Amino acid sequence: MNNIITFDKVSKSFGELKVLDQLNLEVKDGEKLALIGPSGSGKTTILRILMTLETIDSGFVSVNNEYLWHEKINDKVLPATDKHLQKMRDQIGMVFQQFNLFPHLTAIENVKQPQILVKKKNESEAKEKAEDLFNMIGLSDKIDHYPHQLSGGQQQRVAIARALAMDPKIMLFDEVTSALDPELVDEVLAVLRKLAADSDTTMLTVTHEMNFAQDFADRVLFFDAGQIVESGSPKELFSNPREERTKSFLRKFI
Amino acid sequence: MPCIITGQIFFMKEVIAFYPILIDGTITTIILTVLSAILALAISFVVGLSRISKFKIVRVLAIIYLEFFRGSSALVQMFFIYFVLPMWGIYFDALTAGVIAIGCNLGAYGSEVVRGGVLAVGKEQHEASLALNYSPYKRYRHVIIPQAIPVMIPTFGNLLIELLKLTAVASLITISDLTFMAHIIRVQTALTLEPFLVILVIYFIIASILVKIVDIIAKKFSRGRNIMIAGEN
Numbered sequence: 001m002n003n004i005i006t007f008d009k010v011s012k013s014f015g016e017l018k019v020l021d022q023l024n025l026e027v028k029d030g031e032k033l034a035l036i037g038p039s040g041s042g043k044t045t046i047l048r049i050l051m052t053l054e055t056i057d058s059g060f061v062s063v064n065n066e067y068l069w070h071e072k073i074n075d076k077v078l079p080a081t082d083k084h085l086q087k088m089r090d091q092i093g094m095v096f097q098q099f100n101l102f103p104h105l106t107a108i109e110n111v112k113q114p115q116i117l118v119k120k121k122n123e124s125e126a127k128e129k130a131e132d133l134f135n136m137i138g139l140s141d142k143i144d145h146y147p148h149q150l151s152g153g154q155q156q157r158v159a160i161a162r163a164l165a166m167d168p169k170i171m172l173f174d175e176v177t178s179a180l181d182p183e184l185v186d187e188v189l190a191v192l193r194k195l196a197a198d199s200d201t202t203m204l205t206v207t208h209e210m211n212f213a214q215d216f217a218d219r220v221l222f223f224d225a226g227q228i229v230e231s232g233s234p235k236e237l238f239s240n241p242r243e244e245r246t247k248s249f250l251r252k253f254i
Numbered sequence: 255m256p257c258i259i260t261g262q263i264f265f266m267k268e269v270i271a272f273y274p275i276l277i278d279g280t281i282t283t284i285i286l287t288v289l290s291a292i293l294a295l296a297i298s299f300v301v302g303l304s305r306i307s308k309f310k311i312v313r314v315l316a317i318i319y320l321e322f323f324r325g326s327s328a329l330v331q332m333f334f335i336y337f338v339l340p341m342w343g344i345y346f347d348a349l350t351a352g353v354i355a356i357g358c359n360l361g362a363y364g365s366e367v368v369r370g371g372v373l374a375v376g377k378e379q380h381e382a383s384l385a386l387n388y389s390p391y392k393r394y395r396h397v398i399i400p401q402a403i404p405v406m407i408p409t410f411g412n413l414l415i416e417l418l419k420l421t422a423v424a425s426l427i428t429i430s431d432l433t434f435m436a437h438i439i440r441v442q443t444a445l446t447l448e449p450f451l452v453i454l455v456i457y458f459i460i461a462s463i464l465v466k467i468v469d470i471i472a473k474k475f476s477r478g479r480n481i482m483i484a485g486e487n
């Protein structure tokens with residue numbers, strides 16, 4: 001199968017702090033990937049680079065066989081223009097830890113507006129898609145509520161629907177349950193499990209929920225200090241970690 | 255001093271007798287207020303958004319505008335437009351000159367309100383709309399500004415009252431607003447306290463109505479964050 005994402009010796013620093021150090025990463029089309037690792041290891045940074053929210057210092061990121069942060073013009077590789085980034089962003093969707101719904105729009109407007117403004121759909125197409133998605137996330141009775149009238153778990157499910165409505169090839173989930181009260185975590189994870197099982201969208205999720213990672217992912221990557229320490233199927237990595245760093249990290253979760 | 259009080263109540267009637275010009279003056283004041291407010295609002299957005307432009311030249315021009323109009327007197331600006339510009343062949347009638355001076359002046363203050371309101375919208379809202387691939391224009395038009403407006407409205411309300419009060423100086427370039435009419439009544443009746451007392455009350459009533467209107471607009475715009483939808487709970 002094709003690689004839909006490649007990181008080729010990607011480095012990224014914030015000031016003095018080197019967050020990614022010559023990172024190499026390949027993700028296959030349709031793969032469900034879970035990123036785990038200690039706090040500050042650069043997991044969020046990887047997703048933000050893919051979402052074009054964070055630039056890279058060196059190396060190359062490719063999405064769907066095209067450079068993300070560069071453009072080939074007459075055989076010269078130049079930094080990407082805004083236009084190129086906009087084209088590339090079309091293939092990628094992201095769900096944030098803090099939901100980031102638009103507070104001035106109702107739940108269904110949150111899901112409709114981007115389809116209408118960005119995907120140029122008409123009102124009824126956007127509405128139909130939104131209603132299907134609300135059905136899928138189990139919130140058909142809350143479509144006219146404003147975000148502040150919804151629980152965190154409900155808001156996060158709307159945020160997932162909003163990202164899905166754009167039909168991205170790649171979905172990025174950054175610790176989407178870590179801002180939630182414990183009793184609301186399961187309803188969100190249930191939606192993600194269903195998604196992972198039913199769709200051929202490539203999905204990258206950063207998570208601290210090891211049980212969830214086990215069901216969700218085809219492959220788990222353990223990160224530390226901006227490097228992949230170990231990667232493998234959930235079964236391999238969780239029951240039989242090879243590296244000492246992985247073992248000591250996983251011990252904290254048992 | 256009861257006699258003075260009764261005397262004033264008596265002379266009030268003489269002032270009230272001038273009601274046709276008082277009504278004219280009120281209408282002129284309202285027109286001047288509304289037109290200046292529209293101009294000020296437009297300038298507020300243009301200059302306020304220019305302050306956060308990614309182009310440095312645009313930002314610098316906006317700052318020059320702001321500092322110029324905030325740093326000099328509205329009255330002098332009005333005299334300049336009405337008395338000085340004609341010397342260079344640029345003529346405005348009194349009302350237009352008044353609207354331009356007051357609108358440009360309050361627009362400078364309003365631009366700070368717009369800038370503050372827009373900057374108050376969190377970074378995560380920018381990132382969410384970027385992740386959904388909104389263009390910068392759509393991001394501001396559909397996500398950032400709609401959230402900034404409820405933040406701006408109360409301060410805009412205060413500026414609107416400032417603007418109403420500022421319109422009184424327009425009488426000095428022969429605009430026949432309320433203050434101008436009060437002077438006429440004073441000259442014709444030789445009364446001083448009464449005409450000004452009457453227009454004081456009229457200004458106060460106009461201001462109260464404006465406050466009410468701003469309240470209604472604020473309610474309309476605060477949908478989402480504060481307002482509960484009908485039928486909830």
Ligand SMILES: Nc1ncnc2c1ncn2[C@@H]1O[C@H](COP(=O)(O)OP(=O)(O)OP(=O)(O)O)[C@@H](O)[C@H]1O
Pocket residue numbers: 014017019037038039040041042043044045046
């Ligand atoms: N904009 C920024 N400016 C400065 N430092 C940053 C910035 N963003 C992230 N960092 C730092 O980079 C490092 C990696 O951050 P990142 O958010 O990618 O970690 P993470 O693996 O997602 O951690 P966590 O599990 O806590 O979310 C952290 O030390 C963080 O403080």
Ligand SMILES: [Mg+2]
Pocket residue numbers: 043044045174175206
């Ligand atoms: Mg993180």
